[in-house]
Amino acid sequence: MAKEIKAGCARPTGGPVGEKKKKAPAKEESVIEEVRSMIKVGQKAPDFTAPAYHKGKFVSVQLSEYLGKWVVLCFYPGDFTFV
């Protein structure tokens, strides 16, 4: 499912998947930013890719690969923090 990625010196990053945000006039920019981070129950989760460590391998994970399954997506402040 998830693609394996090579561990190199450049730190791999992920990001949202899909259409790039359209350039808008500067004054409207803050409004778009606000709308972009709005998450609502009952609506589709925004798709994204992210590098990951999974069972001894570095892989690239895309949320939409999990369609058909229940997913729990957890965020936390940082590795080696205490809670």
Add this chain to the structure above:
Amino acid sequence: MSIDSVFVHKMWNDNELSKMVKGGVPFAMLSDGGGKVGSIFGVYDEDAGVETRGRFIIDPDGVIQGYEVLTPPVGRNVNESIRQIQAFQVVRNSKGTEATPSGWKPGKMTLKPGPDLVGKVWEVWKTKMAFD
């Protein structure tokens, strides 16, 4: 998912988490350097540069059914997350004909919303059921 690199995830899993969970973390530990994904989900704290304790339940259609966000010092209740998933699965399997009242857990009664139930919930569901 956190802002840590996959290399730090590996070190944390290999040196600490694998001592708590036999065989190490069974699921993917995602990296969100820069908080791009966390920003979209509304959990990236730009001032602190870290992600807050957000938890999203996403159904097989990719729809967010529930979420919870806590500030860093308080940990999650995993049993409650599992209970919510079980409840959402019951609702989904019933194609929306059943609903789970407050305090529901597997094995307890569900409600079947419809014209006959209007004003009659008090007859079939008692307040103490929210707590047992």
